Amino acid sequence: MERKMPYNVPEGYFETLDQKMMGAVAAHINKKQRRPVVRLVPYFAFTAVIAVMVVAGTVFLRSVTGQTDFQGYDQTFAESTLTDEDILNYLIDSGCSTDYFAENL
Amino acid sequence: MSEIVSKYSQRLYWVLRSFASSHEETDDLLQDTFIKAWQGLPSFREESGLFTWVYRIAVNVGLNNVRKKKWEALLTRENLDLITERMVDDDPMFDGDAARRELTKAIVTLPPTQRAVFILRYYQDLPYEQISEILSSSVGSLKVSYHKACQKIKERLQDEIDLPEL
Numbered sequence: 001m002e003r004k005m006p007y008n009v010p011e012g013y014f015e016t017l018d019q020k021m022m023g024a025v026a027a028h029i030n031k032k033q034r035r036p037v038v039r040l041v042p043y044f045a046f047t048a049v050i051a052v053m054v055v056a057g058t059v060f061l062r063s064v065t066g067q068t069d070f071q072g073y074d075q076t077f078a079e080s081t082l083t084d085e086d087i088l089n090y091l092i093d094s095g096c097s098t099d100y101f102a103e104n105l
Numbered sequence: 106m107s108e109i110v111s112k113y114s115q116r117l118y119w120v121l122r123s124f125a126s127s128h129e130e131t132d133d134l135l136q137d138t139f140i141k142a143w144q145g146l147p148s149f150r151e152e153s154g155l156f157t158w159v160y161r162i163a164v165n166v167g168l169n170n171v172r173k174k175k176w177e178a179l180l181t182r183e184n185l186d187l188i189t190e191r192m193v194d195d196d197p198m199f200d201g202d203a204a205r206r207e208l209t210k211a212i213v214t215l216p217p218t219q220r221a222v223f224i225l226r227y228y229q230d231l232p233y234e235q236i237s238e239i240l241s242s243s244v245g246s247l248k249v250s251y252h253k254a255c256q257k258i259k260e261r262l263q264d265e266i267d268l269p270e271l
Contacts, residue, residue: 003227003230005119005228006199006201007128007200008199009118009128010128013128014114014118017114017115017118017135018107018110018111021136021139022106022107024139025110025139028143084180088176088177088180089173091176092172092176098172098176
């Protein structure tokens with residue numbers, strides 16, 4: 001059996017590939033060159049939202065239950081702006097093993 | 106940067122194709138690879154060699170893609186092996202006979218590291234010394250990984266395919 005990947009590519013794909021890749025890199029560079037303050041706004045906003053939610057959530061839970069444990073945590077979490085993508089990237093970057101997770105699920 | 110793109114784009118496409126489930130996904134991973142290469146250029150040190158360095162970035166992008174899917178499947182309690190095998194069956198760009206289809210399905214269900222070693226050795230025909238630099242692993246452990254990958258593939262294909270020796 002010949003050792004070749006058994007896939008085709010769309011017609012003319014490789015003829016324009018270099019140009020397309022350079023375009024993607026150039027688009028990324030342009031995005032990075034936006035004013036630093038403007039670039040940081042989403043991060044500030046994200047941090048502020050998380051901080052407000054943590055504080056508000058803690059105050060709310062304590063006032064409702066009068067306890068310090070986090071009953072209602074699931075609801076708070078469901079309302080957060082964290083996406084599944086954010087969580088997955090965090091788990092992958094932190095090197096957490098799927099096997100470990102599966103065993104402790 | 107354009108020199109790196111023109112020199113390696115096609116080879117890296119085929120490396121990443123092995124870690125992706127479609128042509129479109131491969132294209133996205135290739136873009137990620139070159140963006141990461143551009144970001145890492147200032148810290149690139151000549152001693153590792155441009156080829157090894159670019160390949161290392163691509164393989165890491167590919168492996169992260171596989172791990173990400175594994176996590177997604179775990180969180181949604183889906184069977185990733187079944188999903189990936191179905192994607193091989195449904196891939197309109199697949200161009201091979203039944204044996205190649207089975208081989209591809211066997212490869213996509215290997216654990217990520219074994220999959221990477223097998224791809225670099227079998228399809229890319231790289232020597233262990235080079236794979237060792239790309240994956241930052243010893244030649245000995247790579248040989249073990251390749252051997253295990255071959256065993257799993259052979260078991261699945263019931264010796265329909267001749268895999269090269271270590």
